Structure formats: C-alpha cells, structure tokens
Amino acid sequence: MYKKILSILSRNLICFGSRTRHKYERIVQCLSLSMIVVASGLCISIPFFPCLKIEGPKRYTDLENSFYKQDLEHLCSTVVREKPWKYIVIHHSATPKGNAARFDYYHRKERKWEYGLAYHFVIGNGSFSGDGEIEVGERWKKQIHGAHTANMDCNRVAIGICLVGDFENGGAPTENQIDSLVRLMQYLSRKYTIASSDIMQHKQVHQKCTACPGKNFPFAEVKTRLLQIASKRNSHSQEL
Numbered sequence: 001m002y003k004k005i006l007s008i009l010s011r012n013l014i015c016f017g018s019r020t021r022h023k024y025e026r027i028v029q030c031l032s033l034s035m036i037v038v039a040s041g042l043c044i045s046i047p048f049f050p051c052l053k054i055e056g057p058k059r060y061t062d063l064e065n066s067f068y069k070q071d072l073e074h075l076c077s078t079v080v081r082e083k084p085w086k087y088i089v090i091h092h093s094a095t096p097k098g099n100a101a102r103f104d105y106y107h108r109k110e111r112k113w114e115y116g117l118a119y120h121f122v123i124g125n126g127s128f129s130g131d132g133e134i135e136v137g138e139r140w141k142k143q144i145h146g147a148h149t150a151n152m153d154c155n156r157v158a159i160g161i162c163l164v165g166d167f168e169n170g171g172a173p174t175e176n177q178i179d180s181l182v183r184l185m186q187y188l189s190r191k192y193t194i195a196s197s198d199i200m201q202h203k204q205v206h207q208k209c210t211a212c213p214g215k216n217f218p219f220a221e222v223k224t225r226l227l228q229i230a231s232k233r234n235s236h237s238q239e240l
C-alpha cells in the first residue's frame with residue numbers, strides 16, 4: 001500500500017498535471033498540492049513575524065549579568081513576622097557543585113531534618129545555579145531557625161549563608177559569589193543592625209571542630225569590603 005503510494009507520488013512529481021486514471025493518483029495529487037500550498041505559505045509568512053523566533057532553553061550563563069540586579073528587598077521579603085536576627089554565619093558547601101534544591105534534598109532525605117535546607121541563603125558558583133546567584137531557603141521565608149551549626153543557641157539567632165564550593169581542598173569562591181555575599185550581608189546587617197564583629201565564619205562558632213568555610217575563603221577581604229561600604233555610606237549621609 002505505502003510502496004504503491006510512494007511510487008505514485010514519485011510519478012506525480014515527474015508528470016504533475018498529467019491526466020490520471022487511478023483514484024489513488026488523484027488523492028495523492030490533491031495531498032501534494034495542499035502540502036505545497038501550506039509550505040509556501042509558511043515560508044512567506046515567517047520573515048514577517050520576527051516575534052516567532054524559537055528560543056532554546058535558558059542557560060545559567062545567559063543570566064550571569066542579571067544576578068547583580070537581584071532586588072534584595074524583594075528577595076529577602078517574608079510574609080511572616082521577621083525574627084530579630086543577631087548574627088551572620090558564613091559556610092561553604094564543601095562540595096564542588098550544588099544549589100539550594102540539592103542541599104535541601106540531602107538535608108531532608110539523608111539528614112532527616114524536618115525543615116530541610118539548613119541554611120537561610122545559598123550563593124551559587126555556576127554549577128547548578130548561577131555564578132553569584134542568591135537562592136532563598138524555606139527557613140528564611142518562614143523565618144525559622146537554621147540548622148547550620150551544631151550550636152542550637154546560635155542557630156536560633158544566626159542567619160546561615162552557604163557558598164557553593166569546597167574552599168578547603170583547593171577550591172575558592174568566585175568573584176561573583178563574593179560580590180553577592182558582600183551585598184547580601186551588607187543588606188542584612190543594616191536591616192537587623194548586626195555589627196561587623198557578629199559576622200562570623202562557621203569555624204569561629206564555639207562548637208566541635210570544623211574548617212568551614214575553608215582556608216581559601218577570603219574572610220579578611222570580605223570584612224574590609226563591608227567596612228568600606230559602611231564608611232562610604234556614613235560619610236555620604238554626613239554630607240547630606
């Protein structure tokens with residue numbers, strides 16, 4: 001059947017318009033004509049509709065420059081009453097790759113923590129989220145305690161920020177991650193009146209030994225940048 005149609009179709013392409021006797025030939029002629037009309041119509045119409053461009057899936061690299069435009073006011077807004085946060089604790093994930101969803105899965109399924117993701121914020125390194133992208137965890141949205149240190153008293157009042165990467169074993173945070181971290185901490189410390197001395201690395205929290213956020217984390221540089229931003233703001237407000 002199909003072979004027959006194909007052979008008729010090929011004959012039709014050669015002697016299109018010739019008189020036909022067989023009913024299959026007439027059907028195929030009609031179909032061929034319709035297909036030609038539809039195809040020509042599409043070829044003519046598409047150039048006149050540039051909005052019909054077909055876009056591929058968005059890659060993280062496409063978004064790289066937009067992370068600096070993340071509106072922190074909007075990002076950090078909550079629908080529940082905010083807690084009076086007193087400290088900020090910085091972590092690394094101790095994994096080369098990851099994002100909030102992956103850590104949430106691990107903490108929920110493997111560690112059996114009811115509220116999942118231990119941190120309030122995760123800053124991506126371009127592996128499974130954008131390089132410098134700030135992701136907000138459920139614990140922040142619901143304003144509940146973190147699970148990011150072994151000290152529960154600390155977890156109740158400390159905002160946990162995790163940078164994706166292993167900064168102890170050869171890795172280091174990207175520039176975008178540091179930029180986003182400084183921006184986020186500057187915003188949070190102003191909003192909750194958190195002193196510079198109350199911004200800590202995980203290893204500084206009194207608890208069992210940890211290297212987190214790793215020896216390659218540039219804590220001094222981050223602190224200096226925060227102080228520079230604060231002093232600029234102060235001098236600007238005095239000028240006004």
Ligand SMILES: [Zn+2]
Pocket residue numbers: 090091092148202210212213
């Ligand atoms: Zn940590």
